[in-house]
Amino acid sequence: MxxxxxxxxxxxxTYPVYSKLMSQILGPEIREDEIYAQLKISFTHAFDYLDVSETQARRFFSLFRETPAQAFxxxxxxxxxxxxxxxxxxxxxxxxxxxxxxxxxxxxxxxxxxxxxxxxxxxxxxxxxxxxxxxxxxxxxxxxxxxxxxxxxxxxxxxxxxxxxxxxxxxxxxxxxxxxxxxxxxx
Incomplete structure (x- = not known):
């Protein structure tokens, strides 16, 4: 097969880690479980839904690259x-x-x-x-x-x-x- x-x-x-990183960027106004649910649809969808700016998106991907592989x-x-x-x-x-x-x-x-x-x-x-x-x-x-x-x-x-x-x-x-x-x- x-x-x-x-x-x-x-x-x-990976999505719990991604949700936590996005929460750091967006702040406590948006719950991590809401971020998680949107990311599970797609990153594009989540970034649109959560109104993530280009600066915030760059910061997210920077934080992701800084995250140790052991977190996943x-x-x-x-x-x-x-x-x-x-x-x-x-x-x-x-x-x-x-x-x-x-x-x-x-x-x-x-x-x-x-x-x-x-x-x-x-x-x-x-x-x-x-x-x-x-x-x-x-x-x-x-x-x-x-x-x-x-x-x-x-x-x-x-x-x-x-x-x-x-x-x-x-x-x-x-x-x-x-x-x-x-x-x-x-x-």
Whole structure:
């Protein structure tokens, strides 16, 4: 089985850290759980919804780059799924440097045959261009993400889809915890 993964909120529990950083910038008037909910839709959506200025956005990304990789933790049991797959690839809007800083800390880089990041200049999800590219190279069977914009492009390549910690309609499978992967996902 070849799996295409989203990174943030799918492989690693990054959104609590992002919410905390954004809260530092926006102040106590906006609750962290509200920031979290908006970020889970998309960064673009959250920045628009929260009326984040360009200066605030630059500050956010600066704080993110200053955050130690140890602040970002892999989800429990995700490594078992990575180890099970024949091939794993990542498509993320994160940049390559920050992504590999986190992957290398946990020794996860060895699990990925290919990675597409913002540095590769594909259109942002849900545009399917990056998925098509990865599918042509790796024959993707399953796409795992935490947001609809992660699984929408999977339909363009004919892959099965799995939403992680998200029950929005549209996926073939739903997981709240990776320990259930082997009983839930059947290809």
């Amino acid at each position: 070849n799996i295409l993964w989203d990174f943030d909120g799918t492989l690693f529990d 933790r892999p989800f429990r049991d995700v490594e078992k799924v990575l180890n099970f797959a024949d091939e794993n690839v990542i498509m993320t809007h994160n940049n390559r440097t920050d992504l590999f800083k986190i992957l290398k800390l946990y020794g996860f880089e060895k699990y990925f045959a290919d990675v597409v990041t913002s540095d590769d200049h594909f259109p942002r999800k849900p545009d399917p261009a990056s998925y098509i590219y990865l599918n042509e190279k790796h024959a993707i069977d399953l796409v795992v993400g935490d947001r609809l914009l992660d699984i929408i492009p999977a339909k363009a390549i004919g892959a099965k889809t799995c939403l992680f910690q998200n029950k929005e309609p549209g996926a073939d499978f739903y997981l709240d915890d990776y320990q259930d992967f082997f009983i839930t996902v059947r290809l």
